Amino acid sequence: MVIIRTLPEMRAASIVVKRGHRRVALVPTMGALHEGHVALMRRARDGGAAVVVSVYVNPTQFGPHEDFKQYPRDLEADARLCEREGVAAVFAPSDDEMYPGGLQSSVFVEENALARRLEGERRPGHFRGVCTVVAKLFNIVQPDSALFGQKDYQQLKIVQRMVRDLRFPVEIIPVPTVREADGVALSSRNQRLSDAERAQAPVLWKALGITRDLFNQGERNAHQLEAAMSHAVALAPSARLDYAQIADAETLEPVNDAQSGNVALIAAHVGETRLIDNLIL
Ligand code: AMP
Numbered sequence: 001m002v003i004i005r006t007l008p009e010m011r012a013a014s015i016v017v018k019r020g021h022r023r024v025a026l027v028p029t030m031g032a033l034h035e036g037h038v039a040l041m042r043r044a045r046d047g048g049a050a051v052v053v054s055v056y057v058n059p060t061q062f063g064p065h066e067d068f069k070q071y072p073r074d075l076e077a078d079a080r081l082c083e084r085e086g087v088a089a090v091f092a093p094s095d096d097e098m099y100p101g102g103l104q105s106s107v108f109v110e111e112n113a114l115a116r117r118l119e120g121e122r123r124p125g126h127f128r129g130v131c132t133v134v135a136k137l138f139n140i141v142q143p144d145s146a147l148f149g150q151k152d153y154q155q156l157k158i159v160q161r162m163v164r165d166l167r168f169p170v171e172i173i174p175v176p177t178v179r180e181a182d183g184v185a186l187s188s189r190n191q192r193l194s195d196a197e198r199a200q201a202p203v204l205w206k207a208l209g210i211t212r213d214l215f216n217q218g219e220r221n222a223h224q225l226e227a228a229m230s231h232a233v234a235l236a237p238s239a240r241l242d243y244a245q246i247a248d249a250e251t252l253e254p255v256n257d258a259q260s261g262n263v264a265l266i267a268a269h270v271g272e273t274r275l276i277d278n279l280i281l
Pocket of ligand 1 (some may be wrong): 028037151164175176
C-alpha cells in the first residue's frame with residue numbers, strides 16, 4: 001500500500017491501475033477510520049477494484065463554530081487499518097494540494113435543491129464544501145466508482161445529484177450504516193462522547209425504531225411520527241433534538257402522509273456532540 005500526498009502522484013497511480021484494466025474505487029473519508037469506513041472499503045474491493053481511500057479533513061465543509069480544529073486526526077492508525085483491509089493507496093493531500101487558490105478560492109460546486117433542507121439549513125455552506133471537495137477528488141483520483149455511507153443520507157443523495165447533473169463518469173455505491181451492538185451508528189465523532197453521554201447516544205436509533213414500529217402498526221400521520229421521535233429524545237437528559245423529520249427519500253421534501261420508502265431523519269446534540277441518523281420506512 002502506498003501513501004500518496006500529491007495530485008500528480010495520485011493521477012499517475014490511477015493511470016497505472018487503469019492501464020492494467022483494473023477499476024479504481026474511491027472511498028472518500030475524513031480519517032479517524034472505524035468499522036463503518038471498513039464496510040465501504042470491503043464493498044469497494046468487490047469485483048477486484050483497486051481501492052483508494054482519501055483521508056482529508058476538508059476545512060470548507062465546517063462552519064466557523066464547528067469542530068474543524070478538534071476533529072480527530074491519526075493518519076498512522078488510518079494507514080495501518082487501510083493496509084490490513086487490502087487498500088491499494090491512501091490519498092492524504094494537504095490543503096494547498098486541494099485548494100491551490102486558498103480556502104476562499106473562487107470556484108465552488110453547489111447543489112441547490114436537496115442541500116437547502118435539514119443539515120443544509122442548520123449548517124450553511126456545509127454541502128457546498130462537501131460537493132466541492134468530492135468533485136475535486138473525482139477529478140484527481142478519476143475513480144470508476146465511489147462509495148458513500150447511508151449514515152450520511154442527505155450527503156449521499158446530494159452527491160448522486162451532483163454526479164447526475166455534472167455528468168461525472170462515476171458510479172455512486174451506497175453502503176448500509178454500520179452500528180454498535182446498542183444501535184449507535186459508528187462515527188468518528190463518537191470518540192468525543194463522555195461515558196455518560198455515550199450511554200445516552202442510542203436515543204437516536206431508539207427514536208427511529210419507535211417511529212418504524214408506529215408506522216408498521218399503521219400510523220401514517222408524519223407529524224405524529226415526528227412527535228414520537230421528539231418525545232423519545234426528550235427522555236435522555238443530555239440529548240437535545242435538532243430535527244426529526246419524515247421526508248421523501250429522493251427529494252428530501254417533508255411529507256404529511258408517510259409512505260413506505262420514505263426516510264426518517266434525525267439529528268440531536270448529545271452533550272456538545274452533534275449526532276445524526278436515519279432509517280428508511
Ligand atoms: P466521514 O469520514 O465521517 O466523512 O465518512 C466517510 C464516509 O464513511 C461517508 O460516506 C460516510 O457516510 C461513511 N460512514 C461513516 N460512518 C459510517 C457508518 N457507521 N456506516 C456506514 N458508513 C459510514
